Amino acid sequence: MAEIVQPAIQAAKDERLKKEGFGSRLMKRPELGAIAGVILVTTFFLITADSAMFTLSGIMNFMTPAAQLGILAIGAAMLMIGGEFDLSIGSMVAFAGLIFGAATVTLGLPLIVAIPLTMIVAAMIGAVNGSIVLKTGLPSFIVTLAFLFVLRGASLVGLKIASGGSTQLRGVRDAVEGDWLAPLFSGDAFGPLFAWLAEVGVIETFNNGAPKVPGIPVEILWFAFLALAATYVLLRTPAGNWIFAAGGDRNAASNSGVPVRKVKISLFMLTAMCGALVAIITVMDSGSTDARRGFMKEFEAIIAAVIGGCLLPGGYGSAIGAFFGAIIFGMVTIGLTYTDFDQDWFQIFLGGMLLIAVLFNNYIRKRVTGER
Numbered sequence: 001m002a003e004i005v006q007p008a009i010q011a012a013k014d015e016r017l018k019k020e021g022f023g024s025r026l027m028k029r030p031e032l033g034a035i036a037g038v039i040l041v042t043t044f045f046l047i048t049a050d051s052a053m054f055t056l057s058g059i060m061n062f063m064t065p066a067a068q069l070g071i072l073a074i075g076a077a078m079l080m081i082g083g084e085f086d087l088s089i090g091s092m093v094a095f096a097g098l099i100f101g102a103a104t105v106t107l108g109l110p111l112i113v114a115i116p117l118t119m120i121v122a123a124m125i126g127a128v129n130g131s132i133v134l135k136t137g138l139p140s141f142i143v144t145l146a147f148l149f150v151l152r153g154a155s156l157v158g159l160k161i162a163s164g165g166s167t168q169l170r171g172v173r174d175a176v177e178g179d180w181l182a183p184l185f186s187g188d189a190f191g192p193l194f195a196w197l198a199e200v201g202v203i204e205t206f207n208n209g210a211p212k213v214p215g216i217p218v219e220i221l222w223f224a225f226l227a228l229a230a231t232y233v234l235l236r237t238p239a240g241n242w243i244f245a246a247g248g249d250r251n252a253a254s255n256s257g258v259p260v261r262k263v264k265i266s267l268f269m270l271t272a273m274c275g276a277l278v279a280i281i282t283v284m285d286s287g288s289t290d291a292r293r294g295f296m297k298e299f300e301a302i303i304a305a306v307i308g309g310c311l312l313p314g315g316y317g318s319a320i321g322a323f324f325g326a327i328i329f330g331m332v333t334i335g336l337t338y339t340d341f342d343q344d345w346f347q348i349f350l351g352g353m354l355l356i357a358v359l360f361n362n363y364i365r366k367r368v369t370g371e372r
Contacts, residue, residue: 030309031321033360037307037353038324041331049338056203057212058338060220066330067223068278070323072297073304074226075274077322080305081234082267083247083314084133084140086126089301091151092275093282093294096122098155100280101169101289102162104176111181118276125151126272130265148298156291173287186284188215219281223323226274230319243267248315303350304329307357328353 045053052058072089079086099121103114129147133140156167163169176182183189191214197203198211205211234240245253246260254260275294283289306312307328308321332350336343 030316030318031324032309033357034308034321034324034328037328037357038331041328041335045331045335045338048341049335053335053338060213060217062330062334063220063327064217064330065333066327067217067219068282069297069300069304069329070223070326071219071226071274071278072301073308073322073326074223074230074319075271076298076301077305077308077310077317077319078230078234078243079267079271080302080310080312081247081314081317082243082264083250084130084264084267085144085302085312086129086268086271087141087144087298087302088125088129088147088151089271089275090294090297090299091148091155092122092125092272093279093297094155094289094291095125095151095158096276096279097283097289097293098158098162098169098291100276100283101172102158105169105171106162108175111176111179111185115181115185115280118280119273122272122276123269126269127265129272130268133268134261134264152291155293159289159291168288168290170288172283172289176284182284183218185218185280187218189218189221191215219278222277222281223326227319227323234319239263244315246314300329303354307353309357325357 053062072093076085076089096118100114100118103109103117104111107114109117125147129140129144132138132143136143159167159169176186188194194203194211194213194215198205198209203211203213234243242253242258242260242263245256245258246263250260278297279289279293282293304325305317305322306325308318308323308325310317310321332346336346
């Protein structure tokens with residue numbers, strides 16, 4: 001009898017220890033669709049666009065808007081994985097721009113004070129958003145939609161007060177000029193390296209010898225840093241497990257000891273702070289802030305996160321997927337100017353990409369869960 005039972009036990013054990021193939025593991029990755037999308041979009045523009053699009057200056061041209069959107073998309077992706085989403089993130093860019101502009105121009109504060117102040121205000125608003133959602137049980141869609149209008153209206157009113165009646169506040173560049181923190185949030189990084197590369201003929205130069213690309217825009221570096229940091233948190237830390245658990249099944253996570261309330265409020269705060277970071281970078285680059293800053297970016301950020309593999313119900317997705325989703329946006333937005341296609345095709349592409357991404361992500365989710 002023991003001789004019969006032992007092989008059965010061994011077979012069951014072997015079945016449990018069966019290794020999954022590389023192809024099967026790859027098909028379950030949430031960012032697969034976004035990576036495939038980048039490859040397809042790149043191939044499309046290699047065929048249809050002017051070759052200048054893929055020069056160093058052309059790459060910087062589409063990576064800059066991709067980075068600005070991507071910072072928002074990474075925050076949105078983290079929140080969506082946690083089971084919520086924030087429709088006020090675009091209005092937060094305008095409101096945080098108002099706070100930052102007023103702090104530097106009107107109050108004359110140095111960046112070492114103005115930047116933390118802006119981040120704290122944004123985090124507090126994010127915490128209010130999260131607290132209302134969790135206390136009332138209302139969908140985050142409704143609560144953050146209300147804050148979309150509140151923050152946009154507050155930006156309009158605040159700018160008129162700060163500027164004496166205008167909806168634009170100028171003078172930021174002059175106010176922060178010479179501040180030691182300015183290079184971290186504005187301009188191009190690695191200028192001396194690019195100047196040297198131009199001297200030795202590695203990169204293109206103007207007739208006067210100056211490099212056509214003076215450096216890497218700092219928003220691209222912030223974008224890459226946040227993508228790597230968010231990926232590390234999601235995949236290598238207990239906090240990442242809590243985020244997936246809170247988004248997958250809130251009650252089960254809470255019963256397992258996950259601090260669901262703290263996790264979700266922290267994610268709302270993180271998303272708002274991503275909006276504030278984009279506001280600081282764009283306001284310093286342009287030298288002014290206005291009430292339309294960040295308009296419609298909340299929807300683009302959520303779409304980039306969905307293209308990157310996030311599901312609206314939560315519990316599934318990746319920051320790297322949002323990274324590639326934002327790059328797709330940047331490539332299409334700028335890439336169409338290098339082709340003979342009408343710019344209005346962007347809207348059609350946007351809707352098509354969203355639909356394809358949702359269908360593909362749903363297919364991947366069913367493969368992972370075994371759902372039919």
